Amino acid sequence: MADDVVEISVVLPCLNEENTIDTCIKKAKDVFNRLNIIGEVIVVDNGSTDGTAEKALAAGAKVVYEQKRGYGYALRRGIEEARGRYVVVCDGDDTYDLAELHKFIEALREGNDLVIGSRFKGKILKGAMAWTNRYIGNPLLTGMIKIFFRANLSDTQSGYRGFSKDVYKKMDLKTTGMEFASEMIVHALKKKMKIKEVPITYYPRRGESKLSKFRDAWRHIRFILLYSPTYLFNLPGLVIFLAGAILMLRLLLGPIYFLGRAWDVHVMVFSGMLTILGWQILNIGLAAKVFTSSIGLENSKTIRKMLNFFSLERGIVLGAFIVLIGVALIGYIFYVWMKNNFGYLAQVKTAIAALVAIVIGVQTIFSFFLFSVLQIKYHNTAVVAEEVEKNEI
DSSP, rough: GGGGGEEEEEEEEEOOTTTTTHHHHHHOOOHHHHHOEEEEEEEEOOOOOHHHHHHHHTTTTTEEEEEEEEEHHHHHHHHHHHHHSEEEETTTTTSSSSGGGGHHHHHTTTTTTTTEEEEEEEEOOSSOHHHHIIIIIHHHHHHHHHHHHHHHOOOOOSSSSEEHHHHHHHHHHOOOSHHHHHHHHHHHHHTTTOOEEEEEEEEEEEEEEOOOHHHHHHHHHHHHHTOOIIIIIHHHHHHHHHHHHHHHHHHHTTTTTETEEOOOOOHHHHHHHHHEEEEEHHHHHHHHHHHHHTTTSSOOHHHHHHHSSSSHHHHHHHHHHHHHHHHHHHHHHHHHHTTTTTTOOOHHHHHHHHHHHHHHHHHHHHHHHHHHHOOOOOOOOHHHHHHHHHHOO
């Protein structure tokens, strides 16, 4: 079968699915025949110890073996083996109905980049999904993606989805576990791809579930947070920094009277700690934003404007100015001490403010050096070597 005539490749990652794999393959082939299209079914055996592979071969599927365990590993291997223009991935346990494959084919032909089967827009049959997944896990993960990436999706954790091979290459996915599903959606959203949900029916599975609820949920959450530096670093850092800085500046004017007592030096120490901590978290977040922008993962106008205005040199000047404020405060403390003939000195709060200013200033200078390092563009070493060789000739 020539590569250019295969339109649809159905990829089924499997681990001990001998009871259902032949049913899934038959359903997919029935859709191929009904729509009169050329398609293929690829079963990726991810370490089965039963007769999954043998049944898949007997049902007419192409079977490939992936020794590295993990949902992402299995899917990536199957997609790499696929010859079709479009790829539809699905589980081999018959919980997703491959008789509904036509919905994905139609949506892909319409020009959508990523088609997701939504169980929540369709129907979830009794016993198909644990209540913890239905009312806690899925809503939590889908809600995080909605908020963090401005997505209008109802079921980001569905394992039934379709895309073209060209779109898959543009996504450049890296994860190896269950978070592969979230990574695909995040990349599609960040790269402004056209996403469409189609309603599907979700059936109770036959056999043992391979999911590890808490471990897999954490892997999804961890991935979503790491790809959302604004929510992981910038917003918390800004809130902590402003709370600490405002409180510290207020205490420089005198104690705060609250709940019948004065709050002064000890709170000043705490507010100084918050100011430094918040500034550090904020700088880490900005570094993460610069990095994701430099590798093309996101195209942030705000970051570009910030970097265009705050060059390394301007960042150094800003940091040095903040340091000078701290040095000036130390000079003021010395002046007061000298005025008292180097006797009793009570400038603890001023000293705290000086310390905070110097630390923040130094942090700023080195942060801008880091921002500049993250923006360095290197040519491919092979290309560089080839250019050098041509010049020598």
